[in-house]
Amino acid sequence: MSDVPTNPSPAEQAASEPAPDSPLYIYAITGSDHPLRLDGLRTVGGIGGSLSAVVRGGLAAVVSPAPPELRPKRRDLTAHQELQERLMADGAVLPMRFGMLAPDSATVGRALEEKSEEYTRRLAELHGTTEFNLKAARAQDDLLREVLSESEEARRLNQLTRDGNGTHEDRVALGELLARQVDARQRLMAEQVVQQLSSLARARVEGAPAKDDFLNVSFLVARAQAHEFTEAGQRLARDFGEGYDFRLRGPLPPYSFAA
Amino acid sequence: MTQASGTQPVAASSSSGSGTAGLYDILELILDRGLVIDVFIRVSIVGIELIKIDIRIVIASVDTYLRFAEACNRLDLEAGRKAPARLTDIVGDMVESGARGTTGGAISGAVDGAVDAIGDLFGGDDEEEKKR
Numbered sequence: 001m002s003d004v005p006t007n008p009s010p011a012e013q014a015a016s017e018p019a020p021d022s023p024l025y026i027y028a029i030t031g032s033d034h035p036l037r038l039d040g041l042r043t044v045g046g047i048g049g050s051l052s053a054v055v056r057g058g059l060a061a062v063v064s065p066a067p068p069e070l071r072p073k074r075r076d077l078t079a080h081q082e083l084q085e086r087l088m089a090d091g092a093v094l095p096m097r098f099g100m101l102a103p104d105s106a107t108v109g110r111a112l113e114e115k116s117e118e119y120t121r122r123l124a125e126l127h128g129t130t131e132f133n134l135k136a137a138r139a140q141d142d143l144l145r146e147v148l149s150e151s152e153e154a155r156r157l158n159q160l161t162r163d164g165n166g167t168h169e170d171r172v173a174l175g176e177l178l179a180r181q182v183d184a185r186q187r188l189m190a191e192q193v194v195q196q197l198s199s200l201a202r203a204r205v206e207g208a209p210a211k212d213d214f215l216n217v218s219f220l221v222a223r224a225q226a227h228e229f230t231e232a233g234q235r236l237a238r239d240f241g242e243g244y245d246f247r248l249r250g251p252l253p254p255y256s257f258a259a
Numbered sequence: 260m261t262q263a264s265g266t267q268p269v270a271a272s273s274s275s276g277s278g279t280a281g282l283y284d285i286l287e288l289i290l291d292r293g294l295v296i297d298v299f300i301r302v303s304i305v306g307i308e309l310i311k312i313d314i315r316i317v318i319a320s321v322d323t324y325l326r327f328a329e330a331c332n333r334l335d336l337e338a339g340r341k342a343p344a345r346l347t348d349i350v351g352d353m354v355e356s357g358a359r360g361t362t363g364g365a366i367s368g369a370v371d372g373a374v375d376a377i378g379d380l381f382g383g384d385d386e387e388e389k390k391r
Contacts, residue, residue: 026299077282077289097293101300111296135284144331154331162332175324178331207287218288247284255285255292 011036011060015053021104023066027051027083028253029094029112029119032060034087041086042079044098045070051083054105056112059119062087063108066101084253092127094119095253126257128223129202132250134233136193136215138186142243147181154178186214189240193217196236200229205256218256226251 009032018024025044030036038051045067053060062083070076080098087093102108112119148154157174160166193215198204201219209216221229230248237246295301 026296029294072286072290074282077286081282081285081289095293097291097295097301098289099301100296102298103300107298111298114298115296131288133285133288140330141334144327144334148331148334157328158331161328171328172321172324174331175321175326175328178327179319179324182327205292207291210287216287218292249281249284252285252288255288258292258294 009033009055009060011053012055015051015060015062017054018052018063018065018105020106024054024063024102024105024108025066025070026096026100026102026108027062027064027080028087028096029123030060030062030087030091031120031123032056032058034060034091034093036060036062037086037090038062038083041083042075043067044076044079046075046079054108054112056109057116059112059116059123061108061112063102063105070099070101072098081253084255088130088251088253092123092129093253094122094126094258095255096258097255122258126220126254129220129254129257130223130226130251131218131254131256132201132221132226132229132233132248133218133252133256134193134197134215134249135209135213135247136189137213137245138189138240139243139245140182140212143182143185144178146185147178151177151181154181190215190217193236193240197229197232200225200232203257207256220254220257221250223251 011030011032011034015036015038027044032055036053038053041051043051043064045064051062051064053062055061067076077098084093084095102111148158154174154177157166157170157177161171161174190209194204194206194217197219201221203220205218207216207218219229230250233246233248237244237248240246
């Protein structure tokens with residue numbers, strides 16, 4: 001390569017360049033001063049092939065030979081994830097979405113060069129931060145009981161339609177009222193949770209909650225505050241109490257804040 | 260520019276093993292977020308659609324209404340919270356922070372179902388490994 005600097009960067013010392021014209025799987029972008037401790041990690045696509053880095057200027061892309069067939073199998077998703085965890089232990093990282101392929105290393109190099117400023121800025125912004133993802137659900141029966149206890153109309157319709165009685169219209173009316181109430185209550189709970197954790201976060205991204213969840217939100221949190229954030233999450237789960245299910249995951253690679 | 264530490268300080272368990280449930284909770288981050296570079300190809304991945312099916316259904320449909328009504332009719336109003344409190348048994352994941360409460364049966368069941376579905380999706384790992 002003509003543009004190799006005279007003093008090899010840590011990334012270059014740590015990882016060899018990939019073969020020039022074979023297709024590559026791309027894991028992540030880091031600064032070229034990242035130590036890239038890649039030993040012992042599995043690759044996506046499994047056995048054989050090794051991890052290496054394409055280094056251009058101040059950036060490095062971690063790659064491995066592209067697997068012939070790519071499916072989101074647990075083993076491969078785990079390999080992708082574990083590599084990010086290893087990288088984030090030593091410095092800032094832009095994790096790629098699972099499944100990114102490039103035809104050859106020159107394409108990867110060009111991609112780094114073309115958006116060098118942008119990636120460098122993102123890495124600087126994410127330096128010293130980590131992602132936490134929080135999903136939350138509430139037992140549906142509890143929600144329905146709450147609606148019944150607070151809505152006379154819901155009680156009336158429920159009475160009317162129990163044991164197969166009442167008309168189709170009554171049942172639809174009851175269901176519609178419940179659906180609206182449940183939705184409104186879920187939104188309110190989501191707002192309360194997000195509000196309580198936001199002061200400890202630098203940024204947040206809300207995603208679509210999966211079935212039965214009322215919340216799916218990712219927070220960008222300073223590493224130094226990660227412990228505090230986890231404690232706040234645990235406290236919040238305790239305060240909401242029985243009948244709620246909070247799943248807090250982190251520290252995670254900043255998937256939601258890399259783009 | 261080294262960062263202070265790895266994943267150790269906060270995670271309840273930072274071992275590299277990943278339970279299906281732990282991975283399931285961050286699946287959508289790995290598959291749907293993260294950096295995308297235009298000039299790269301993103302392989303069309305079999306199974307991603309399966310995961311997206313799990314996104315909460317739009318609430319406004321007669322079917323949904325009827326399901327809500329039925330669930331409400333079934334409630335034992337006298338009993339209140341009858342379901343025994345139980346700690347959900349998903350532990351030991353690579354990035355779990357342990358902020359788990361308890362749930363009643365309805366939602367746990369649904370989540371278990373989803374995990375099963377994902378399990379099916381992931382299925383075949385072992386067999387294929389043997390074949391190689």
